[in-house]
Amino acid sequence: xxxxxxxxxxxxxxxxxxxxxxxxxxxxxxxxxxxxxxxxxxxxxxxxxxxxxxxxxxxxxxxxxxxxxxxxxxxxxxxxxxxxxxxxxxxxxxxxxxxxxxxxxxxxxxxxxxxxxxxxxxxxxxxxxxxxxxxxxxxxxxxxxxxxxxxxxxxxxxxxxxxxxxxxxxxxxxxxxxxxxxxxxxxxxxxxxxxxxxxxxxxxxxxxxxxxxxxxxxxxxxxxxxxxxxxxxxxxxxxxxxxxxxxxxxxxxxxxxxxxxxxxxxxxxxxxxxxxxxxxxxxxxxxxxxxxxxxxxxxxxxxxxxxxxxxxxxxxxxxxxxxxxxxxxxxxxxxxxxxxxxxxxxxxxxxxxxxxxxxxxxxxxxxxxxxxxxxxxxxxxxxxxxxxxxxxxxxxxxxxxxxxxxxxxxxxxxxxxxxxxxxxxxxxxxxxxxxxxxxxxxxxxxxxxxxxxxxxxxxxxxxxxxxxxxxxxxxxxxxxxxxxxxxx
Amino acid sequence: xxxxxxxxxxxxxxxxxxxxxxxxxxxxxxxxxxxxxxxxxxxxxxxxxxxxxxxxxxxxxxxxxxxxxxxxxxxxxxxxxxxxxxxxxxxxxxxxxxxxxxxxxxxxxxxxxxxxxxxxxxxxxxxxxxxxxxxxxxxxxxxxxxxxxxxxxxxxxxxxxxxxxxxxxxxxxxxxxxxxxxxxxxxxxxxxxxxxxxxxxxxxxxxxxxxxxxxxxxxxxxxxxxxxxxxxxxxxxxxxxxxxxxxxxxxxxxxxxxx
Ligand SMILES: Nc1ncnc2c1ncn2[C@@H]1O[C@H](COP(=O)(O)OP(=O)(O)OP(=O)(O)O)[C@@H](O)[C@H]1O
Ligand SMILES: [Mg+2]
Numbered sequence: 001x002x003x004x005x006x007x008x009x010x011x012x013x014x015x016x017x018x019x020x021x022x023x024x025x026x027x028x029x030x031x032x033x034x035x036x037x038x039x040x041x042x043x044x045x046x047x048x049x050x051x052x053x054x055x056x057x058x059x060x061x062x063x064x065x066x067x068x069x070x071x072x073x074x075x076x077x078x079x080x081x082x083x084x085x086x087x088x089x090x091x092x093x094x095x096x097x098x099x100x101x102x103x104x105x106x107x108x109x110x111x112x113x114x115x116x117x118x119x120x121x122x123x124x125x126x127x128x129x130x131x132x133x134x135x136x137x138x139x140x141x142x143x144x145x146x147x148x149x150x151x152x153x154x155x156x157x158x159x160x161x162x163x164x165x166x167x168x169x170x171x172x173x174x175x176x177x178x179x180x181x182x183x184x185x186x187x188x189x190x191x192x193x194x195x196x197x198x199x200x201x202x203x204x205x206x207x208x209x210x211x212x213x214x215x216x217x218x219x220x221x222x223x224x225x226x227x228x229x230x231x232x233x234x235x236x237x238x239x240x241x242x243x244x245x246x247x248x249x250x251x252x253x254x255x256x257x258x259x260x261x262x263x264x265x266x267x268x269x270x271x272x273x274x275x276x277x278x279x280x281x282x283x284x285x286x287x288x289x290x291x292x293x294x295x296x297x298x299x300x301x302x303x304x305x306x307x308x309x310x311x312x313x314x315x316x317x318x319x320x321x322x323x324x325x326x327x328x329x330x331x332x333x334x335x336x337x338x339x340x341x342x343x344x345x346x347x348x349x350x351x352x353x354x355x356x357x358x359x360x361x362x363x364x365x366x367x368x369x370x371x372x373x374x375x376x377x378x379x380x381x382x383x384x385x386x387x388x389x390x391x392x393x394x395x396x397x398x399x400x401x402x403x404x405x406x407x408x409x410x411x412x413x414x415x416x417x418x419x420x421x422x423x424x425x426x427x428x429x430x431x432x433x434x435x436x437x438x439x440x441x442x443x444x445x446x447x448x449x450x451x452x453x454x455x456x457x458x459x460x461x462x463x464x465x466x467x468x469x470x471x472x473x474x475x476x477x478x479x480x481x482x483x484x485x486x487x488x
Numbered sequence: 489x490x491x492x493x494x495x496x497x498x499x500x501x502x503x504x505x506x507x508x509x510x511x512x513x514x515x516x517x518x519x520x521x522x523x524x525x526x527x528x529x530x531x532x533x534x535x536x537x538x539x540x541x542x543x544x545x546x547x548x549x550x551x552x553x554x555x556x557x558x559x560x561x562x563x564x565x566x567x568x569x570x571x572x573x574x575x576x577x578x579x580x581x582x583x584x585x586x587x588x589x590x591x592x593x594x595x596x597x598x599x600x601x602x603x604x605x606x607x608x609x610x611x612x613x614x615x616x617x618x619x620x621x622x623x624x625x626x627x628x629x630x631x632x633x634x635x636x637x638x639x640x641x642x643x644x645x646x647x648x649x650x651x652x653x654x655x656x657x658x659x660x661x662x663x664x665x666x667x668x669x670x671x672x673x674x675x676x677x678x679x680x681x682x683x684x685x686x687x688x689x690x691x692x693x694x695x696x697x698x699x700x701x702x703x704x705x706x707x708x709x710x711x712x713x714x715x716x717x718x719x720x721x722x723x724x725x726x727x728x729x730x731x732x733x734x735x736x737x738x739x740x741x742x743x744x745x746x747x
Contacts, residue, residue, distance in 0.1 A: 271601065271623060272531055278623035279537030283544050312623050323605070330605055334694050334710045335739040344695070344706040364739070369695060373707035 011204070015197035016190070023189025031178040038174055046167050047126050051139050054160045055124055057081045058141045065143070067154055074101035074156075077143070081158055091136075091161040094143075096154075104161075112159055116140050120157045128164070135168055136161045203231040207238060219246040264322035270315045278312050281305045317444040321428065324451040331368045331455050333480040338363045338395060338406055345376040346393070355380060358394040365406045366480040371452040378449040379410040379472050385441070386433065387414025387470055397478070404478035405458075411471040416464040425462045426450040456480065523633060524548045526567035528558035528584065529599065530576050534622070538571065541626025547633075555579030559587060562594070569633055572616070573599045574607050582614045589615035595636040595675045599624070612715035617676035618702055619712075635703035636675055650685070653747045655724060655733065657685060666724055676701065677720045680713075684734060684744035693741040717742060 061080040065073050074094045078101045082092040093102035093112070100109050109117075111131065119125035120140025129138045143156040206223055213221040221242055223235040287293065288301035323329045339359035346352045376393075383391040394409040417425060417432060424430050429443040453460045458476035465471050525547045529535040535551045542549040550565040552558040555576045562570070570588060574581030581598060588594055598616040600607045608619055617636050620629055650657045656665040662678060664671045673681065679701045684692060692700075694710040702712055717734055725731050735743055 268601075272534060275623035276531070276533035276537035278625050279534065279541045279629075280626065282626045283540060286544070315623070319601075328605060332709070332711055336693065336695060341695075341707055348705050348707075366739075369707040370709055373705070 012194075012197050012201050015200060016193040019193030019196055020186070020190050023193065024186045027182045027185040027189065031182040035174050035178045039171055042167060042170055042174075043164075046164065047137060047139070050137055050160065050162050051124055051126055051141075054081070054139050054158070055141050058143055058158045062143050065156075067156075069096050069099070069156055071099050071101065074099050077101070077156075077158060078103055081160065089163055093159040093161070094156065095159070096156040107161070112138060112140070116159075117157065120159070121155065122153060129161070131161070135164045137164050203235065207231075207234060210238060210242075214242055214245070219249055260322065260325045263318060264326065267315050267318040267322060270311075271319070274308070274312050274315055277308045281308050314442045314444075317442055317448060320448055321444060321451070324448075324455070329451070329455055331371070331480065333366045333368050335364055335366045336369060336372075337361075338365050338367075338408075341367075341369065341372055342376055342393060342395060342408070345373045346380065348373075349377060349381075351380060351384065354384060354389065354391060356390050356392045358392070360395060363395060363397055363406065365476060365478050367406075367456060367476060368452075371455065375449050375452050375474060376408070376410075378445045379408075379474070382445065382472075383410050383412035383414070383470070387412025387416075389413065398475075402477075406476045406478055408474040408476075409471060410474075411465060411469060413469040416468060416470045417462060419464070422462050422464070426460070522546050522548060523569060523637065524565065524567045525550075525569050525571060525633065526558065526561050526565050527551045527571045528553075528555070528561070528576065528581070529571070529573040530554065531573075534573075538624075538626070538629065541629065542571075545626065545630050555581065555584045558584055562588060562591070567594065569595045569597065569637060571597050571599060571629070571633075574611055575601075582610055585611065585614040585616055589674065593672055593674050593678075597629070597632055597636060608709070609711060609715065612711060613718070615674055615719065617674055631703070638703075652685060652688065652745065653732065655685075657682065664724070671723050673723060674719070676712075676716050677723070680716050681720060681724070681734075681744075684742060688745040688747070689743060691737045691740050691743045697742065713742070 058077075058081060061077055064080075065077055069077070074096060077094045078092045081094075082090060082103050091102065091104040091107055093100065093104070093107055093109075095101075095109055095112075095117075111129070113127055113129060116125055116127045116138055117140065120142055122142060124139065124141045126137055126139040129136050139160045139162070141158045141160075143154050143158055203223075203226070210221050210223050219242060222239050225232050225235045225239070284301045284305040288298045288305065290298075293301075320329075339361055342357065342359055343352070346355055346357070380391060380393060390413060392409070392411045394411070396407045396409075398405045398407055421430075421432050425432070426446045426449075428447040430446070431441070431443040450460055453474055453476065456476045457480075458474060460475075461473045463471050463473070525542050527535060527538055527542065527549055529538065529551070530553050532553070535553065539549045539551050550561055550567065552561045553576075555578045558570075558572070558576070559579070561567070572581050572584060576584065579587075585596055585598065588596060596616045598607075598611040598619045599622055600611065600619050601622055611619060618632050620632055648659065650659065654667045656668075658664075659682060662682075664673055664678065664681065680697065683697065683701050694713045695706040695708075697713045698704040698708045698710065699706050701716075702708070704712065717736075721731055721734055724733055732747065733744060735745070737743055
């Protein structure tokens with residue numbers, strides 16, 4: 001049961017997660033793109049302004065610097081560029097070949113990325129560098145001198161490093177904003193995904209419920225067909241199948257009821273003429289024994305008498321079976337000493353001498369005495385007739401989770417039952433030794449026994465002993481499910 | 489029921505009967521006294537078969553086919569015992585049984601069909617003393633007739649009297665008085681009361697009572713006992729009070745008293 005359930009849950013999860021994945025991807029992509037664009041624009045703007053002001057500065061300073069510059073000239077450039085008086089904590093540096101001047105003591109030429117230095121030889125370039133955990137924008141500007149180079153590149157570069165704190169804050173704000181937007185978007189998407197998945201799966205779940213009800217035997221289960229999609233088709237197919245099943249079952253039921261009713265009717269109809277015949281059997285028996293009778297007539301009388309007896313028994317058994325089939329068999333329980341009951345059953349049929357018993361005293365149980373008698377008599381009768389001595393009858397109790405059970409075992413040393421016929425012993429009219437048993441029994445004994453045991457909510461098993469012979473085990477609950485026959 | 493669960497297969501005990509009535513004739517079981525049996529059965533073949541069997545047994549038998557006829561036969565034929573089919577045209581067997589009970593204590597054995605379980609209960613409640621299931625052999629019916637009659641026959645004059653509370657029992661005259669007034673008990677009720685009161689305080693299982701009172705097998709139909717106890721209580725116990733004379737011992741059976 002958990003299998004299909006887990007699968008269905010899996011389907012829902014899968015659908016939802018697919019939706020969610022798409023939504024999350026869309027949200028994240030949007031956020032990422034937006035972020036990137038915004039960040040680029042922001043940085044660009046920041047850079048542009050820095051670069052522009054640096055270049056302006058450098059251009060303003062350049063004419064007043066001699067070429068080729070010496071250390072002092074570089075220092076002057078640095079100082080002039082830095083005299084902006086800004087609050088941006090610029091670090092300014094200038095380099096020419098091996099010369100290096102900077103406003104920051106610790107800034108060495110190595111701190112300027114090589115790529116930037118190479119590029120800044122020719123054009124204004126910038127790059128972001130990380131220094132002491134802070135992102136800086138490093139701008140490199142090549143200095144062109146009017147004289148004597150006439151605007152030719154001089155090999156002097158001015159670097160300005162400016163911390164991008166504000167930008168970083170803005171960037172963080174951007175990330176925050178993106179996250180703030182993306183997470184609720186993803187959560188909302190999750191909810192929507194679940195709702196959508198639920199909606200898609202609702203008909204599937206309805207189908208599942210309906211299938212289960214059908215499996216439970218409620219063949220009148222039908223699905224509501226909505227729309228024209230594949231699921232609606234499926235629902236329609238389901239309804240057709242259920243309807244077909246229902247029809248089929250109804251037909252089978254009527255056929256079965258008719259068959260059973262027929263058996264009951266036949267035995268009922270047979271009973272009346274049999275009642276008349278049975279009443280005179282003893283008269284026939286008596287006269288057949290008379291000496292003056294023609295031997296043929298006497299034999300005929302005996303035959304009619306014996307066969308009438310057999311027919312009576314058969315009809316009796318059939319009627320008993322019909323009563324079980326019709327659900328008309330009632331249990332009249334009485335509490336009794338089981339060992340005593342078994343002994344009485346055997347004694348009433350003069351079997352006590354032929355049977356070895358192991359009957360512990362003091363086992364009391366609620367059973368229908370008459371039906372219990374039938375069960376024991378059939379089992380022991382079979383053991384004596386189909387099996388061989390010694391026939392053993394054993395009694396015991398077993399404590400189980402659902403209460404105390406009475407266990408009765410009837411074993412014999414006969415041929416036992418063929419392995420493939422073990423379960424057939426309880427079938428109606430089944431006789432394993434069909435050739436031999438033709439004149440002996442009807443083959444209804446075990447079927448009636450089984451019904452009687454079932455009526456007690458008990459179990460019966462047939463098995464073979466490892467050392468030969470059949471063993472039948474009957475288990476009956478110690479207490480009957482219904483009240484003990486109680487008088488007003 | 490099946491092969492081994494049937495009455496036919498059981499040995500039948502036929503003990504001596506206290507007093508011989510009317511003429512003796514030779515029947516299947518030798519020297520039993522003749523009994524006047526009124527057979528009320530609607531199916532002519534069954535009625536004839538049973539009548540043949542009963543006559544062979546040495547009984548004077550009168551056959552009636554309807555309930556009305558049967559009741560008329562009770563007066564006209566003066567039977568010792570009635571064998572009554574329950575399914576009758578007109579007044580059915582239950583009603584016939586009730587009317588017979590109202591009029592007196594004639595022993596009644598009812599004939600039932602195996603598949604009509606409720607009939608047994610209703611028939612017993614209507615006052616039948618015992619029942620046999622059709623098809624029935626004459627020998628089995630004979631055994632039942634003997635058992636039912638054994639419950640009632642007594643030729644001894646009124647003698648020793650036992651007093652239990654308000655009840656006065658006379659085991660030889662077979663009379664029961666309650667507060668000095670005679671109570672009419674059907675044969676099975678009387679026999680049950682005598683069996684239980686013979687050992688006050690002793691518990692009898694339904695099986696024991698089936699054997700001793702009805703001469704049924706120990707593992708027989710315990711409804712016979714329960715229905716009879718019910719009828720007996722109506723006659724001897726105080727209404728709306730817990731049973732005093734015939735007490736139920738749950739899970740074991742019944743006992744008389746203790747008072
Ligand atoms: N103890 C046993 N040993 C061997 N075979 C058995 C034993 N009990 C039953 N069988 C087989 O199972 C068959 C069915 O048994 P079941 O009691 O139903 O019918 P039956 O004894 O032939 O007739 P019935 O009991 O109606 O008189 C028997 O015919 C016999 O072949
Ligand atoms: Mg059998």
